[in-house]
Amino acid sequence: GAVVSQHPSRVICKSGTSVKIECRSLDFQATTMFWYRQFPKKSLMLMATSNEGSKATYEQGVEKDKFLINHASLTLSTLTVTSAHPEDSSFYICSASLSRGRWETQYFGPGTRLLVL
């Protein structure tokens, strides 16, 4: 089946620094990628949707200047947490869809755990 990887799997950073998380579709081209955030004992919350070559669409309440998303190619999307603060500590998960019309078929990455000190 389709495989999505994330890198790094775990990152610890100091408050005020920026962190980049990569999401790659390894064996298929993903026209649409999604970024989720999961708090402890909470459900996954969709942060943004990105289509290759266009700007990301952010969900209400998500700061687009803080969470920069780039979908430069059909196999790579990046999420950059800028000027990270302890409250940004969370589990970030990406998913990739084969085509805009097949959004139900999303393949999920294993997630990246971010800890901001």
Add this chain to the structure above:
Amino acid sequence: GDSVTQMEGPVTLSEEAFLTINCTYTATGYPSLFWYVQYPGEGLQLLLKATKADDKGSNKGFEATYRKETTSFHLEKGSVQVSDSAVYFCALTTSGTYKYIFGTGTRLKVLA
């Protein structure tokens, strides 16, 4: 707004026991319902889905029936194995959107 409620875990069972993980939802329109499973260190994988009332989704011995009258989509398996130990997420999407609404996940631990 739309929401999904799952039973809190962890659920601990002995091998070959019967499994039920409850899931109820609230949604406008006609949602599609899903169960995803996340094994340790891996991404979420689609386990089964149902797109309309009374549909039954099934896969790997797991089943769930879309019950519109009780707004439920409970996950069941007749005989669990140690390899079923994972976190299970119930989710929905509503027609015309691509957004998943996930439950909080239920951790299942199966003991040999």
